[in-house]
Amino acid sequence: MNRRLFFVAAAAFAAMLGVGPGVQAAEPMKVSASFSILGDMVKQVGGGRVEVFTFVGPNGDAHVYEPTPADAKELSESKILFINGLGLEGWMTRLEKSSGFKGTVVTATKGITPRKMVENEKTVTDPHAWQDLGNGKIYVTNIRDALIAADPAGKVTYEANAQKFLDAIAQMETTVKQAVAKLPPERRKIITTHDAFGYFGAAYGIEFIAPEGVSTESEASAKDVAKIITQIKKEKIPAVFLENVTDSRLLEQISRETGAKIGGTLFSDALSPPDGPAGTYLDMFRNNIETMSAALSS
C-alpha cells in the first residue's frame, strides 16, 4: 500500500518534470561580461532573456583585477563571455583557462578600427573604444548577433532591444556633438589621470592629455608631470578632471600648481553604482559631457 503510494507520487513527480522544457524557456540565459560598461550594454540588448554577470563592478578598474573563485564559478556556468578585447582585460585569459569555460568568447570590439598611440617609444593599442558612441553602436550589434546565435528563439526580442538602444545612442551622439560645438574651440582641452578618452577626443574634437598611459598600471614619472604642468600653463588649459577609477592625488597636485581648477569626476573605465550619476552606458556619456561643458564653458 505504502509502496503503491510511492509509485503514484513518483509518477506524478515525473509528470511534473515532463513540463520542464516549457518552464526552462522562461529561465534567463546566463552570460558574463568583463566590466561594468560592457555588462550594461549586454543587459540593454538582452533584456529579460539574459542574466548578466559582471566581473569588474562599478568604479572598478578593468586594467588590473584579481578574479575570485566565485568569478570562475560564474564564468563556467555562462554560455557567452563578452570581453572588450584590444588588450584591456589582461587577466581574463588565465581566468578563462582555469574556470573550464566552454561557451563562446565574444569580442565586443570586433570590426572597430583600434587607435594606436605611442607610449614610451612603443606603439600600444588603446582599448577604451567605448568612449566613442559610434563604436558603441558596433558593440551593440556584436552583442546582438552573439545573443541571437546562442539563443535563436529570442531573435525578435534581441533585435527590438538592440534597435531601441541604437536609436538612443544615436540621440546621445547628437547631444554630445551639440554640447561640444557650444564650447569655444580654444578651450576644448582636458587633463585626465590616464589616457582613457582618446576615442572620445578623436570623435568629438576635444583634446585629452594624461600623465598616466592607457593602462592605469603605469606610474607617472617626474618628466611626464612636468610636461603636463608646462603645457597647462602655456596653453592656458582651464580644467583638470578626476576619474572614478584612479588615484586623484597626482591631479590635485597638478591643479594646485597650475591654478587649473578641478572640473569634476569623469567616468572612464567603469560605471558608477546604479544609484550614482553614471549607472548606465548612456548616463555615463550624459554625465561626462555635462561635467565637461560646465567646466569648459565658464
Place this chain on the structure above:
Amino acid sequence: MIHAIIDPFVDFAFMRRALVGCFALSLGAPPVGVFLVLRRLSLMGDAMSHAILPGAAIGFLVAGLSVPAMSFGGFIAGIAVVLLAGAVTRSTMLREDASLAAFYLVSLALGVMIVSVKGSSIDLLHVLFGTVLALDDAALILIAAIATLTMLILAIIYRPLVLECFDPNFLSSVSRLSTPTHFLFLVLVVLNLVGGFQALGTLMVVGIMLLPAITARFWAQDISNMIVVAVAAAFASSFIGLLVSYYANLPSGPAIILTAGAGYLVSMLIGVQGGLLWQFMPRRHLEA
C-alpha cells in the same frame, strides 16, 4: 650643468615638494635603519612594512583616501604587531624573529584580504605604492613631524640604544631601561615606515630606511659617523633619484631607491671599511 640640476626644482612646485618630503624622510629613516642593521634586524623593516598594510587598508575603507586616516591605521597595526610579537617573545620560548614573522604574515594576509574585498573600488594596492610626486601639505607636515620626533627620541635614547645594540645582556643587568628602549625604538621603526609609505609606498619606504644605512657601514666605523653618512647617502639618493626620474622619464619612487641601491654597490666596491677593492689591493703590513 648647474642649471640642469637646479631648474627642475626651480620651475616646478611638485619637484620641490617631492624633494622636501624625501629630505625629511631621509633625516628620520636612515638613522633608524643604522640601528636596525647593527642589531641584525635589517629584514624586520621589510616585515613591518607589510604589517602596516591592514591598518592602512582599514583607514582607507573608513575615511577614503585620507592621509591621516591611513597613516593612523597603519601606525596602530604596526604597533599592534610589534607589541604582540614582543609579548609572545617574552612569555614563551619563541625567538623574536619567529613571532614577528608569524604576526606580520597574519597582518599582511589580513591586509590583502581587506584590499580584495573592497578591491572593486580604486585599487588600494596602487594607492599603497605611493606617489612622491603628489605630496600635499598634510603629507609633508606628517613626514616632517615624524622626522623631528624621530631625531628627538633617538637623541634621548641614544646611549641605552647603542648599548642594547652591542651588549643587550649587559644593559639589562645594569639598567631597567632595556625594555622601554627597545620598545621606543620599534615605535620609531613603525612611525618612519608609516611616514614614508604615502611618499614611496609600503615596499619602497624600507629602501630609504635601510639602503643608506647599509651603505654607511662601508664608510664609517662608529655609530655617529655611520648615521651622518647614512643621512647624506639618503639625501643624495633622493636628489639624484628625482633628477633621474625627471630626465630619464622613469617613475620616481623606484628611481630614488635604485639610486640608493647603486650607491650601495659602489660603496661595496670602494668603501674604505672592507670594500672589495681594498681586499684585493695589498696594503703595507703593519710594522712595529
